[in-house]
Amino acid sequence: MEIIIAKRAGFCFGVKRAVDMAFHVAGTGEKVYTLGPIIHNPQVIEKLQEQGVQPTADIDNPEIKSLIIRTHGVPKNVSEGLAAMHYEVLDATCPFVKKAQQYAKLLKEDGYQVLIIGDREHPEVKGLMSYAGEDVVVVNKDAALPRLKSRVGVVVQTTQPVTLLQKVIRDVLGQVREIKVFNTICNSTSLRLKETKEMAKKVDVMVVVGGKNSANTSQLAHLCASMSVPTYHIETAEEIRDEWFAGMQTIGITAGASTPDWIIKEVEERIRDRGGRARDGHSDQG
Ligand code: SF4
Missing domain, CATH: 3.40.1010.20 (4-hydroxy-3-methylbut-2-enyl diphosphate reductase, catalytic domain)
Incomplete structure (x- = not known):
């Protein structure tokens, strides 16, 4: 079985920047909050929580020492309210x-x-x-x-x-x-969709990795399914089932903009354990 991984699988520029920012301040011992979940990926949120970074919806929470604004940005009045706060504000709004x-x-x-x-x-x-x-x-x-x-x-x-x-x-x-x-x-989404579409034409089965609550991951899964290729939307490698790959020659893996590399890697390794081999590490899709 040949495994092809999409070049554009995983974090886009803006999400990578925001998540890096969050992990950078994590573990400092300070109370760090994100204004809402920083991305739609439960595993990343859990990892950040283990390191002391919590989502909050309340900017007046007296425990906040640092607050991270997520990639979507905030309305003007919230931004002005935050500027008057006593705590540090880290703005991860995508440029x-x-x-x-x-x-x-x-x-x-x-x-x-x-x-x-x-x-x-x-x-x-x-x-x-x-x-x-x-x-x-x-x-x-x-x-x-x-x-x-x-x-x-x-x-x-x-x-x-x-x-x-x-x-x-x-x-x-x-x-x-x-x-x-x-x-x-932002062309990150359209290029990812384009690449996924090309890939789905060439493989026997598609594995789409990312949060079940991630709109862009679900969009990738719907696209593949609409092309009549067997498609599995999973959050983690644990969900993989042997029977998905019975008699299959080529397996495509793609992932949404909020899926971290380590989860994509785990999925790839799990499929390799079932006899898959990577095609030069990456796909040849454009
Ligand atoms: S606009 Fe959105 S999709 Fe594009 S890079 Fe920024 S966060 Fe990612």
């Missing part, structure tokens, strides 16, 4: 998300009605909305476009597909006099 916040602010200041493409309940979008002014509009793939003002400025939740951006731009053009677009989509 790409920060950039989108700045564009939303800029558009508002330039008099555009800001239109955000994304999921209104997602923390990243809540943050963007706080910079976008009171007439902000949020649309996703299911929402019809409301009536817009004559000058509209667009920013996008970093993980949205470019096809949705293209569709919304077409729809908006039918309504307004002027449109300004900042494409704030």
